[in-house]
Amino acid sequence: MIFLDAAATTPVRREVLEAMWPYLTGEFGNPSSHHSLGHTAATALAGARAATAKALGCRAGEIVFTSGGTEADNLAVKGIALARRAADPSLDRVAISAIEHPAVEESARYLERVHGFAVDVIPVDRFGQVTEEALAAVLAPGTALVSVMYANNEVGTVQPIARLAPLARARGIPFHTDAVQAAGWLPLDTGALGVDALSLSGHKLGAPKGSGALFVRGRLRVEPLVHGGGQERGRRSGTENVAGAVALATALTLAREASSVPASAPASEATSEAPASEALARRVASLRDGFIEAVLAGVPGAVLTGHPTERLPSVASFCFPGTSGESVLLDLERQGVVCSSGSACAAGADAPSPVLLAMGIDPEIAQTAVRFSFDSTVSADELRQAAAAVRTAVVGIRALGPTS
Incomplete structure (x- = not known):
């Protein structure tokens, strides 16, 4: 074949399996437990968070581990938009590109259907790219969030995120990018990209299905989708998937060492x-x-x-x-x-x-x-x-x- x-999806890499194996077997503790097994799990989780943050050029506290890219997209779009409108009721619009993954598209439509948000769709050209002019044309005083995917999952087109994000941020609008397909191929430094939130999925780069992460910049508020014990700094409750977090961090580290360069970079560069x-x-x-x-x-x-x-x-x-x-x-x-x-x-x-x-x-x-x-x-x-x-x-x- x-x-x-x-x-x-991609096959799970052997190095990833070996890294996560202890937390599926002997080191099975809950990272919230106050005993040696729990401490070992918490240490592994903290290490995975630090490694993921290093791959994204951000702080460890800005990483939220999720069940994959779909949850990360949902948390970013719904969580940021709802939190911003709670602080300022005039922020009742979200802008998304016309070629977003369903996880982003359907999250925006949920906000429209259930919470009364308006959804502004940013058109793309015949190659599937969002231009700076197209984005600027839809930004409005009431825009709570912009979401433009980094690389399209169907046609592979890469968006000029580092040029688009500043247009939103200059107006005080957070910018989210779905980087699920970009991971392993394109630079993921969140500072260089200028994004406020970025979604990842482990199974696209050699980690198991069911592992993912969301970067959320600094003090940007996020309304949680899952409530409970307050894990992930209150942004995503539930006992953490330690093995999954370790797997994602390992896969990201391997990808960062082997393949994080622009798709369009000439061989001479x-x-x-x-x-x-x-x-x-x-x-x-x-x-x-x-x-x-x-x-x-x-x-x-x-x-x-x-x-x-x-x-x-x-x-x-x-x-x-x-x-x-x-x-x-x-x-x-x-x-x-x-x-x-x-x-x-x-x-x-x-x-x-x-x-x-x-x-x-x-x-x-x-x-x-x-x-x-x-x-x-x-x-x-x-x-x-x-x-x-x-x-x-x-x-x-x-x-x-x-x-x-």
Whole structure:
């Protein structure tokens, strides 16, 4: 099997399993307990928090451990907006991009439906990018929060977060970014990005499912979604998942050492800070570009979606007019290639992707979308085989006619 669906999930790394194993076995204590087992768990949790903070360039007290990216997004969008409106009732708007993950989109719609917020949608261009002008146009005196994802989970487009965030912060508006797909590929320094909140999910970078974190800057208030014992400084109650926190911190540390560089950085821009990181990102980006070239050359009419250069090293996404995206997926799996038609979180959806529609792609074309996403272990040979399989699948389906 050639696994090209890493944007959906990644295998747990051995180093991560080894780091978390003690807290699933002998060191099983509750970190809130006042005995030796509890103390050991609390020490491990504090270490994981410090390591996560180091990876994000922030303070340990600014990290909230969660069950994953979805919870982190919900806590950021709902928690920050509700807390800000509680302090100032005039703050009754949230601004989100047109291509947000459902965790952000549905959180904003919840605020609209249940709490009377207005949702301002920031349009994107045909490549799926938010421009500074587009963001500035929707900011209003009543905006409580802006949320723009760092890298899109369907087409891989990277947003210019370091240019967008200051526009909001200059108006006193907190800026949140969903960095779930960016982790492991792009810089996560929250100071350099200028963000006030940032969401992560462990299973996208080699930690188990069910681990995640939210960075919340300084004294920014957050209304908790989960109430109880007051863990995580009152921002997320419940006995902490110590093993999950250790796993996430270990995966982040490994990723920081190996692959945290801009997707679009030219090969000539090597720095002395992280040469191994740059080499890995350049290698994967080069393989991605070769795969894109092979697919476009081998499949007449294939359309690359997302930004041609400002994209994750690990994502290549296409539309194949004259086919069904699901038919292509089934044929590819028959040939031993596993990929996706888009977001794994749009469970059971058969409608055209809202992301592609927001980019101006015709609904009929959008339904032919296929996403290929790789981890850092992908090989040139695997991608050559995958490109050949894509050609075989698409040409075969087109030959069968529109009912295929």
